[in-house]
Amino acid sequence: MFISYRREGNPYKWVKHHFFPRLRDCLADHLADEPRMFIDEGMEVGSVWPDHLEDALRRTRILVPVCSPQYFRSRWCLAEWHSMAERERVVGQQGLIYPVLFSDSDNFPSFARERSWRDLKKWNKPDLVFQQTVRWIDFVEEIEKVAIDLSQRLGRVPPWKPDWPIQRPDPPMPGMTPLPRF
Numbered sequence: 001m002f003i004s005y006r007r008e009g010n011p012y013k014w015v016k017h018h019f020f021p022r023l024r025d026c027l028a029d030h031l032a033d034e035p036r037m038f039i040d041e042g043m044e045v046g047s048v049w050p051d052h053l054e055d056a057l058r059r060t061r062i063l064v065p066v067c068s069p070q071y072f073r074s075r076w077c078l079a080e081w082h083s084m085a086e087r088e089r090v091v092g093q094q095g096l097i098y099p100v101l102f103s104d105s106d107n108f109p110s111f112a113r114e115r116s117w118r119d120l121k122k123w124n125k126p127d128l129v130f131q132q133t134v135r136w137i138d139f140v141e142e143i144e145k146v147a148i149d150l151s152q153r154l155g156r157v158p159p160w161k162p163d164w165p166i167q168r169p170d171p172p173m174p175g176m177t178p179l180p181r182f
Contacts, residue, residue, distance in 0.1 A: 001027075001035065001036070001037045001038065001060060001061065001062050001063075001064060001150065001154075002037075002038045002056060002057055002060035002062070002063050002064065002080070003015060003019075003020055003023075003037060003038065003039045003064050003066065004063055004064065004065040004066065004071075004077055004080045004081065005065070005066035005071065005077070006066075006068065006070040006071045006073075006074045006077055007040070008070065009068075009070055010068075010102075010103075010124065010126040011066050011068045011070060011071065011102045011103075011124075011126075012126075013126035013127070014066070014102065014124055014125070014126040015039070015066055016041070017126060017127070017128055017130075017131075018123075018125075018126075018130065018131070018139065019066065019100070019120075019143070020037070020039050022139070022140060022143045023037070023064075023143055023146060023147060023150075024037055026143050026144050026146070026147035027147045027150065029147070030147050030148055030151040031151055031154070038056040038057075038060060040052075040053060040056075050168060053076070053080075054166050054168065057080055057083055057084070057166055058162070058164050058166055059160065060084075061096070061154055061157040061160075062095075062096055062097075062098055062150060062153055062154065062157060063080060063081065063083075063084040063096060063097045063098065064098050064099075064100060064150070065077065065080070065081055065097065065098075065099050065100065066100050066102050067099050067100060067101050067102055067103075067105070067108065067112060067117060068102040068103045068104065069103070069104050069107045069108070071102075072107075072108055072109055072112060075169030076169055078169065079167045079168055079169045081097065081112075082167045083164075083165060083166045083167045084096050084097050085097060085111070086165040086167065087164050087165060090164075090165060091158045093156075093157075093158060095153055095156070096157060097115065098118070098149075098150060098153065099112065099115050099116075099117035099118070100117060100118050100120055100146070101117045101118065101119045101120060101121055102120065102121065102124050103121055103124055105117075118142075118146055118149075120139075120142065122135075123135060123138065123139040123142065
């Protein structure tokens with residue numbers, strides 16, 4: 001499983017503090033083997049991160065994008081989404097993308113608004129103090145449902161192929177280097 005999210009702002013903190021650890025723990029209760037989840041933290045120093053992300057995406061069985069307006073402004077997040085959408089097209093099977101709604105679906109591109117998602121907006125509090133609130137229990141129960149749903153989907157994904165299609169974002173155009181003013 002590949003958790004796809006924008007590495008800044010509230011969605012990043014929410015994934016790091018709440019969503020990822022809770023989902024990992026809940027999945028462990030529903031799978032025969034230890035859950036293998038990719039989150040782009042802890043890469044070795046000196047590793048080529050685009051290659052690392054590409055390898056992880058190629059090996060993943062389900063993409064779990066954490067959807068927010070920031071997510072859809074990221075070229076890398078879009079490449080991850082479109083890579084898995086292309087895999088769905090190649091194998092003729094939907095459900096390899098499991099969108100989680102963090103915030104504001106009104107500003108999503110049409111390809112994202114056309115998908116159904118798991119709405120977690122009411123629990124999108126990124127700070128650790130959220131775990132001390134009454135709403136935390138509801139969040140844990142909802143993540144338990146997500147884990148059950150994902151564990152059932154894992155049994156229906158197509159077998160791995162080393163040549164799954166992967167998209168990389170085009171490199172940004174180099175900007176003009178300002179000339180020094182004297």
